[in-house]
Amino acid sequence: MTENDPTDEISDIEDRIERLAEIAERCRKYILASKIAIGGGAALLLITILGVFGFGQTAALGSIALVLGGIVSLGSNVSTLRQTDDAISAAEARRAALIGSIDLRVVADAPLKLV
Template identity: 40%
Template structure:
């Protein structure tokens, strides 16, 4: 019986870790959306400057280029982090599945 409780505790710990990793992955996705927005906004402003739709101003130009470059850097960084998190989640889920299989559970049939 002690072995089953130990397996149960291990499974519970893995599920907690999977939830923590899933929350981190969701934060990465949200940051990636913001980074895309920064890239898009910077691109639109830069295009407006080039087309003469906005008054030519060095600060606006610098800000739009900075938004594009920062968006690219943040997006790329979080994309690779997201991929790592997905791999960790898959590994933890496989470990959890193996522990559940090791529990030697029996199917209870209805009467």
């Protein structure tokens, strides 16, 4: 292997892509949990306001906190997911460019022998 051989860099980029994919998947899970928290908090607030189960002020404050926390978590994780997706795209483009720069040789097909 020569000093300018891009295979090591390609391997490093593939490792980075795998790590970024794990981060993106974790963000997707947090986004789902945030949406559930927002929906659950909103439902609890509505139930509390309507007085269906007789929950008190603590439940109302807790539901508001749940909705606000869900919104903050959702926004943060959506932003992180976008940045991670952009980083994955850039890494994949760099990997494709490195692969394209490799001087590949064509291996001729050997004739098939039928038995």
